[in-house]
Amino acid sequence: MAFEDGVDWEPAEPQKRGRHKTFASALDAVVSDILTERNDFFDSLSDRWPSLFPGLAAKPGRYDGGKMFLYVKSAPALFATRPKLPAVKRALAKLPGAPKSINLVLEIHR
DSSP states (O other): OOOSSSSSOOOSSGGGTTOOSSHHHHHHHHHHHHTOOOOHHHHHHHHHHHHHSTTOSOEEEEEETTEEEEEESSHHHHHHHGGGHHHHHHHHHTSTTOOSOOEEEEEEOO
């Protein structure tokens, strides 16, 4: 077992340190992650996304509150992807098991 003596020890996910100002906000984030809405249609999209939308800068992110969040890496990618959203909605609506209405939201994630 490795101890914090500086030898063969590295912190797990150091980039995520300091995200929460209080312990309560950290607990809220954990509970929110556990209770995140699951949907078979949206869960299966991540596997099929590259073949459905080759070259699209947006990738499926999370599904929360009836909204599907698509992640892009930068503001220019967001602005370039925004005009393509109606075509993405139409393509997703044609897939088997798709919900009646699809609400897509673009979000920047690095």
